[in-house]
Amino acid sequence: MAHSLLEKIKSGVLWDFPGGVHPPERKSMSITDSVDTLPLTDYYYVPLKQHIGVYSELRVKVGDKVKKGQALTFSNHNMAVPVHAPTSGEIIEIGEHVSSHASGIPEKTVTIKSDGLDESIELQPQSHFHTQSKESIIKALQEAGITGLGGAGFPTHVKQQAQDIEYLLINGVECEPYITADDMLMRNYADEIVHGIEVLAHLLEPKLVVIAIEDNKPEAIAALDEACKDKQQFIVRKIPTKYPAGGEKQLIQVLTGKQVPKGSPPAALGIVSQNVGTCYAIYKAIYTGEPLIERIVTITGENLDKPQNVWARIGTPVEHLLNTAGYHPEDINAQKLVMGGPMMGFNLHSAQVPVTKSTNCIIAPTQQELPPAPPEKACIRCSDCADACPASLLPQQLYWHSSAKEYDKAQDLNLFDCIECGACAFVCPSDIPLVQYYRQAKAEIRQAEVEQEKAEQAKKRFEARAERLEKEKEARLAKHKKAAENRKKAMQSDPSAQDKVAAALARVQAKKAEQTENNTDSAQSTVKSKAEQAIELAKAKRLAKQGETKTSEEFSNTNDNENASDNKSKAQAAIERAKAKRLAKQAAQAQAENTEADANITGAQNTTDAQSDTKADTKSVAKAAIERAKAKRLAKQAAQTQAENTEADANTTGAQNTTDAQPDTKSVAQAAIERAKAKRLAKQNAQAQAENTEADANTTGAQNTTDAQSDTKADTKSVAKAAIERAKAKPLAKEAQQIQTEHDEANASEPKLEENNDKSLQAASSASDTKAKAQAAIAKAKARRQQSDDNAEMNNATQATHEHVDISSDNKAKARAAIERAKARRQQAEQQTNEAASVEENDHDSEQKVRIKAAIAKAKAKREQGQ
Amino acid sequence: MTLISALIVLGVLALIFGSILGYAAIKYKVDADPLVDQIDEILPQTQCGQCGYPGCKPYAQAIADGDDINKCPPGGDNTIHKIADLTGREYTPLAGTESDDVAEEVKKVAYIREDECIGCTKCIQACPVDAIVGASKAMHTVITDECTGCDLCVDPCPVDCIDMLPLAQTTQSWKWQLDAIPVKQVH
Ligand code: SF4
Ligand code: SF4
Ligand code: SF4
């Protein structure tokens, strides 16, 4: 069978493919006597990837001097081929440059500034390829960067690795209108092409080599006939002119009558096809050693004085080609430039697009020549497209499904068998750009596939992560258990361990005595977390009571007292926040006290304001970051408070929305007065402070117990460090060193308070951990101290926004008004503070304004995003 | 007599065919994909939790158990249609939108402004697909290829240094525009 097929082919039998069209050829205008070499230009843009396959890595950098033919990239991947420097010069840029792709999306490109010398690297010809192994020749082809020059840019060496090849088809068909690059090549370089084919034949060992040329190129046929006349194995076959006979599948069908099955390469049928241009490049690479840095490009179109074919270096900007050919656009802005043929090519976005390995033609047509696409009309179901389709598809059905985005149905109709030849669009009487629809559909489908793949990946990663978390949790639990058991055992078996605990307890107690705290609860030292909770609870209760019994004024006073008296203690601030939170909750329970609660929250925040360290701020990034961190946390807290209790939220919002109304203004004024009072009181009131820090100290004690149990050293160290930091940062701290230390301790243990008890217990069992935490806490506390006022303000603003989002998320104007009000109120309060306490500095004030503006902008942006 | 023999023959035939069928049913049993897995396959696996479940699989389970099919914003309309087809339920527009022509959202990925990152690792803990690398107190960064754009890391970041940026279009992801180059006879 195969034998008879071989006979048939040899005897000149031709088959036909279905469909096909006969577009106007317009080839004659670019046919000239010879092919000139384009003069050098100044800049060359070499895209890093010019083939189908994978990216290669750069092996040069900006500033490097390169020589003509030097490889710019390398890769060990089989599907990658390098690109080479088209001339000698300097690499001045490696970056994005408009791509020779229909989209024009910039791609990574090496820009070479030519030095005009065109110095070449030393070439290593392998003209005695018959004596060399096939592997080394294939490697040489790969290193010469040879890809299919016909259009698709498939790496040539990959095709040459095929086995059991019967037919090697050389494609000199060139069926697209306008293009004459292959024609000119065959006319002028027939011998070289045949040499190239010999290399391929040596690699593939086919039974027959068929060089196919359309019958509209008699000169080329004659030239090749002449070159092949003493080659038994080579046949030059003239085939009828019909578009798209040059398509690989169509050509195979015409020459062998075989149809390439879907999804498999022609090599599966024992057929390999190569373009004549590729054969010439192979000749160059093997016989002269020169890599692929040059190709024939047709420059044509009626807007050129001298349409012609030129040898253009890869990377030459299209503009240079056009200028060489006498480019005279009618209207430079409306001028259309087409890369490739009119059937399968695309419009260029810029004349700076470089020539690549697969650029065969540049057309600069007049408006008449290739007029803009006429408006698309409705499909009249004439089925002309189906008759023209060389792949026997149903273009009109594909069009329906593609435009309706029913991609699965389009795929069922073999969308991916479409070779995008454009024959259907060419015949369509309704001027429907059918191919574009298919391309779009294909792109969408490919994208969906990529996304599907990514989703798979994400799922795997998600599951792996879930598993990992589960394992970690188990491991942690097991560790806890083991540690607890070990401790127990040690306690029971080793009396000295008990001594140690006792010693630790003693140390703790000593410390507490130092702290002028006598109400040490012995339970605390052993059951830390419980004690902590109890203290929290007790404090909460006490505060709740206070909130109920005291008037709002008194309460705010107390708050302010606390703040003022130890106005550097951020632990206190945290507790305050907790208080505020609790109060907000309370407010919901006792509706009557809502305004008070609100006033308290505001008061507390404003107090933080008053505490502010007006020290000149270093504008380090770190600080800014911490600032934002703090602001965000406070904002969140505020939001959380609201989230926790919608009733309270509604009430608070109500209060804020009526900022101008009396009660609120009053409360603001009150807050200001209170602050002033607090300041005064702070100077004398040591007792109130002691009282207020009581709970605090208790907590500290509890924490210290843990620390003492695990590693007293780390704790002491952190405390000392904190003290030093504090002393440095705070010249205002004239209070007793003891109080200082106390607060620092509170600070150090604060994050633990915030964290889950169980976790902190564990963390404390590791010395280094404790240290790190303490340091983190110090950093935090420091930042907080320095930035607290800004934060409070941001908080105000953000709070307003948050509240607003909560109640009426759709009303932007209202939200803005709320922010404005919040701002106004803050400024008012500030002013009053200034008057009453006169501690604020003017420039500080303005700085704050800038900051609050930034904060509001941020909050706004965030809210809008959220909407 | 003929009646009895006919009955016997038919009975024997019935037995033979019955046993063949029974055997085939066991031998060639198709492990039908459970519905949950099929739905999970359709969901975009962004793992963002916007559906109100802690991931796509739980939501798939919930749909199988009768929850609404229109709760997954990242999947969008396409996903709802597919699930509707699979489960045979009525198509409903995405929760929170009225019509089925919701604009397709641009795919986004997280980007960390690295000089602002304080290395708190909070984003790592939030990322459901481990698409963020970094260590405590060191700069963090997002592996763009792995990021599903779920947004979950943005909120936990204490310094707001994570942005959701639209994915840059490449020549690979570009979708063709509709502009043909017409070839018409001039003369
Ligand atoms: S573009 Fe596709 S559908 Fe149209 S004729 Fe060519 S192969 Fe057929
Ligand atoms: S040629 Fe155009 S109008 Fe005719 S059936 Fe095809 S798409 Fe419709
Ligand atoms: S909303 Fe998010 S988590 Fe839920 S199914 Fe969709 S992608 Fe998955």
Ligand code: SF4
């Ligand atoms: S990096 Fe952020 S947006 Fe991306 S997957 Fe992780 S959490 Fe989601």
Ligand code: SF4
């Ligand atoms: S959450 Fe933000 S600050 Fe923390 S590590 Fe991640 S990016 Fe950095």
